[in-house]
Amino acid sequence: MNYSFDFNSISFGPLLKGLVVTLELTIAANVIGLAFGFVLALLIMNRIAVIRLPAMLFVEFFRCTPAIVQIVWFFYCVPMLFNLFLGSMTMGILALGLNLMAFNAEAYRGAIQAVPREQLDAGIALGLNPLQRILYIVLPTAFRASIPVLLTNGIVIFQQSALVAIVAVQDLMYQGKSLATETYRPIETFTVVALIYFAVSFPVTQLVGFLERRRQLLMS
Template sequence: MNYQFDFHFLSGSLPMLWEGLQVTLKLAVVSNLIGLVCGFVLCLMTLSRWFFIRFPAQMFIELFRCTPVLLQVVWFFYCVPMLFNVFIDPIMMGFLALGLNMTAFNSEAYRAGVQAIPREHLDACTALGLKAWQRTLFVILPQALRNATPVLMTNAIGGLQQTALVAIVAVGDLMYVAKMLATDAYRPLETYSVVALIYFALSLPIAQLVQYIERKQDAATGRS
């Protein structure tokens, strides 16, 4: 292999990479927040005993689970304005597309967490005369969140990586900036290698934290 690596050209592009990284982090944080909040609401809808609430929620989940994320991003960016005559800022559209995808996957994580709650805890809520919202807020949510935390954090890593897909619709995230730099300098190996290391550096601490939490939960389960 006679290729000579040269990373020096990237030194003058650090401000551009930083701006792209900021957009990536915004997309990751906001879409994960949407997924955490709306995912729990969607989970409660799927567990409803009323079919007209449960069925649309289940269809929403299956729609986002059974179609490629890239297709979802492209659909929101190009089809929503055409169908509804609504033109939203590209970053806001990225929040919406990625956030709804996270909502679907986090809902399933929450559902598994809710189903892992001992039946005795729910019976105790009835015995204490707690209202439905009190039972949901003070009993179900804390336990479901604790049970689902490893999966939710794993989904967060996936959400961070999925932000790169908005580059295809010209949102100026880290991946889009990298694509421009690689094209202008004819240095794709150096550019994409550096960007890969950035994504790795962002994801690795979360992955290590997930493993730590899983070990703590396993140890607590073993003690109980």
């Protein structure tokens, strides 16, 4: 192979700007996923079919369709169907946030089902109404139990955020593609992009592993 590597030709300025956009997308999507995922989990567990079935359909749609299709659908179809024109960044946040919301709902649901019955009975004995039992007993317990899965889902969304580059959101992947085109150095550029994604993702995956091991020790 006669290819001569030249990493000095890579300008990190645009990549860092793209990383900031990627982190903004990830944080906004996680806010949506963490907050509304719990609400969606409660709807899924509702005994009333009219409430439960649409929530289940929502979850299955986002879990069973590719994230790239969801992003493209929001970007092109929402303006046409609803005459609603939002920026590409907003569309990306909505698509990623709703996707994460569906996956987090399943994580919350499993954690809610694992809440000890004794805790709920204690709440009833203390005179807490259903909403208070959810806020003060179910939510804290379920959130702690599902933290490893929620973190894993969050880092997956960080990685999937690269897909918004196809709808011209100037994230890390978009900036990498532009830089590779300008410098004619795709190998060096995308190697650096991959290393940046790895540098952000790896510490979180290690944290997830640590929390899992700690949880197993506490349970043993």
